[in-house]
Amino acid sequence: MPVLSALELARIQFAFTVSFHIVFPALSIGLASFIAVLEGLWLKTGRQVYLDLCRFWSRVFAVGFGMGVVSGVVMSYQFGTNWSAFSNFAGSVTGPLLTYEVLTAFFLEAGFLGIMLFGWDKVGRRGHFAATVMVAVGTLISTFWILASNSWMQTPAGYAIVDNRIVPTDWFAVIFNPSFPYRLLHMSLSAFIATSLLVAGTAGWHLLKGRRDQAIKTSFSMALGMLLVLAPLQAVIGDAHGLNTLKHQPAKIAAMEGLWETEKGGTSLNLFGIPDMEAEQTRYAVSIPHLGSLILTHSWDGEIQGLKSFAPEDRPNSLVVFWSFRVMVGLGVLMILLAAVSLALRKGGRLYETSWFQRCTVLMSPTGFIALLAGWVTTEAGRQPWVVYGLLRTADAASPVSRQQVGVSLMIFVVVYFLVFGTGIYYLLKLLHKGPGADEHTPAGEREPIGATVTYSGRRPLSGADDRIESEQQGGADHA
Known part of the structure; x- marks a missing residue:
């Protein structure tokens, strides 16, 4: 050990x-x-x-x-x-x-x-x-x-x-x-979304237990209504935040994507994989050509620097950042899906009587906080090896x-x-x-x-x- x-x-x-x-x-x-x-x-x-x-x-x-x-x-x-x-x-x-x-x-x-x-x-x-x-x-x-x-x-x-x-x-x-407006909005929305999921999950649990009083229904309806507005908005803010990060912290973006080579004419997106810092490659990568350019630069042939463009001592740990980012994004997609289903059930008059959906809200109730923690891991681990980016290394910031x-x-x-x-x-x-x-x-x-x-x-x-x-x-x- x-x-x-x-x-x-x-x-x-x-x-x-x-x-x-x-x-x-x-x-x-x-x-x-x-x-x-x-x-x-x-x-x-x-x-x-x-x-x-x-x-x-x-x-x-x-x-x-x-x-x-x-x-x-x-x-x-x-x-x-x-x-x-x-x-x-x-x-x-x-x-x-x-x-x-x-x-x-x-x-x-x-x-x-x-x-x-x-x-x-x-x-x-x-x-x-x-x-x-x-x-x-x-x-x-x-x-x-x-x-x-x-x-x-x-x-x-x-x-x-x-x-x-x-x-x-x-x-x-x-x-x-430069990054403050994006981080402020992203964090604030994360707090509201996490709270909405907790309120919805609490109400969903009581609905499953047979309660149908007005307090439970009102909690359930208000929380899911808030989620319906905020979850898609968070995706938009997150996209803008990503563009800002690409401009000011390109090494973090490369680590988030498990991208080692700078691909000319369009960058692939690694959906899954296992970044290997020593071998300088992402093993078992499942990639989609040009999708990385579309998402990260909003163009078909946008160029993104790979991790090999940075000195080894200046690279974040891609394995950690790669997967923490995907936990955050994956849970965000599930939140949007949950909100969309709630809208369909509300229009059909079955929001309070659909037990499988209520179970989903209970299961999803802690995911707002999990996504929040995953986002902070991405932010802070992706900044490494700097404690003040480009000015003070983490190793030089410690006490004796x-x-x-x-x-x-x-x-x-x-x-x-x-x-x-x-x-x-x-x-x-x-x-x-x-x-x-x-x-x-x-x-x-x-x-x-x-x-x-x-x-x-x-x-x-x-x-x-x-x-x-x-x-x-x-x-x-x-x-x-």
Whole structure:
């Protein structure tokens, strides 16, 4: 068994923590906007179903938000412990951008989150709705700054190098660097799509269990309607993002396609294959002539540089990037297909009665997050061997720490993460198992009137998810 170096262990540690972290902010981004829409519909129509859904998904949001904050704080410390050379070189750019995220987004979310979760009986309807909207806006502003920082690392701009350190010379160019608009849209849509699939899968599971109440049907319909709009739009944004990547990071595109030779007169597309970095070829390739040119350059004979055009030390690991990209794209195609089938069933009046389709929504419910993770692997592994593309290599960005130090901290992270976040995810799944619209199962005389207030005893985000799930589980099962 090969012995991993401190650099390799540091990369594994960061990949592990960021993989845990990114799921929860994506859920928060999508759910915050969904909750704001639900509360707005309740205020406009007065329908109890929207209030029921708003309350339920607010509890789910509280759990996801809490886990996102904890995992984000842990991840940020690694810039000092494992990547101090990177912080020293590029901290004058990444530091302010992350500070702007805290000042303009996190404080906004945290400030209004208390009103959103605990203020139903403290403020009026409009005041509470305004707080919910502010939380949703805060999640999007946070996305803006985080993606600005990450995109600058991919396509640096607006800088000078003085005394072997980055010095910002144009903050507008730093923030709105060449890849930023595409990454911002792509990531934001990914969060909304992942949330739509989770909501649809939750509703589909309850439909399979026999529930046909309005809360479940409304969740199912709204989530699939959103997916129908966003999944094809994501394909368009992804295509534009690919063109941008081809211009600024051609080696990444070559690795994504398992392309080694620069083909004159038109580039083939490798549908499948096993890239071999040592042999410099893609084994067992199944290729379609000229399709690579059509997709990647929008022309029949467009030329794309192969990996052999780049020095071996400047090549990303094609095996990893090739397959992570295909996982993302393959799941994206399935999402578009799911949305198209939902439209056909909706027009035929069979959306809520087709059990095989409901099973598909349940199976597809985690795929939004899987595709999101696959996309981040493609983005980050495809940038290698650079941590700041073309300026600072990953090997030169690491801290002078020993293999033992990084290995021990990695093992601690693994144990603690699986204990803490395993428990959190278990609780989240139990909430989803209970499902939305619990108020609709109580006798009419015992239900709260429209506009009734909700009182929470806690004052922390996770206190917003105050259901005693275990004791209520049987009642939900009996109803189903």
